[in-house]
């Protein structure tokens with residue numbers, strides 16, 4: 286068994302985190318992760334309302350008595366998200382561990398600290414990690430450019446970023462982005478990390494609520510980056526929408542003659558489907 290500052294601090298068996306994944310990190314999945322001795326995070330925003338989040342926390346508790354937390358991802362959104370209400374639901378549910386990502390957790394820290402909630406912040410640069418430490422986070426997950434989801438705009442891979450973060454910080458540093466097995470864990474520990482945090486690898490597990498066909502594709506497809514023009518870079522699995530981009534979307538629209546009158550929705554769909562080639566139409 287491997288003991289680190291992370292396992293001691295959180296009372297978990299293994300220095301392994303299943304970082305919050307939108308729509309994947311459900312009650313059943315997070316409870317499975319917790320029961321295996323690692324740490325899982327429910328994703329608050331998977332639930333449409335703070336009330337639903339409260340119920341999801343209760344459902345998780347019904348399935349495990351081991352530690353787990355809630356991920357609060359703070360990102361720009363066309364539809365305003367009631368973040369303070371989600372934070373209140375987390376606190377009122379008695380959750381003692383939160384994973385924040387997207388933006389600095391600073392505005393929420395006084396509320397979390399008052400309620401005895403520990404915050405682990407996930408970020409993509411040493412600068413942001415130092416800020417997280419300064420505002421009272423108990424640990425940071427440092428996300429290299431390999432990471433799925435939003436890997437930051439700096440293009441620094443884990444191999445370079447992790448040792449820099451370890452040297453700069455006093456609080457535990459958890460390696461994130463591109464880790465998928467025991468070799469990665471050993472390498473991260475050798476570089477001074479207190480554990481690893483994984484997304485994609487957990488998404489490929491039997492317990493993840495993801496279609497089996499998609500799990501099979503992990504070994505076959507490369508990941509792709511998009512949305513770079515909007516400083517909202519995202520890494521996803523390569524897919525037909527990305528490959529065919531605008532042309533596919535526009536031909537679908539013409540063939541089906543779908544009437545779209547909601548310009549907000551239209552912009553959103555174009556953003557998603559056209560991605561980097563979005564600007565051609567405007």
Ligand SMILES: Cc1cc2nc3c(=O)[nH]c(=O)nc-3n(C[C@H](O)[C@H](O)[C@H](O)COP(=O)(O)O)c2cc1C
Nearest residue numbers: 304305306307358386432433434462463483484485
């Ligand atoms: C399907 C999926 C959904 C994700 N959703 C979120 C999210 O809502 N919030 C977040 O902070 N990170 C999210 N992530 C990123 C992961 O939490 C994690 O940082 C990343 O997957 C680590 O890189 P790896 O996939 O190489 O292990 C998501 C990742 C995946 C694969």
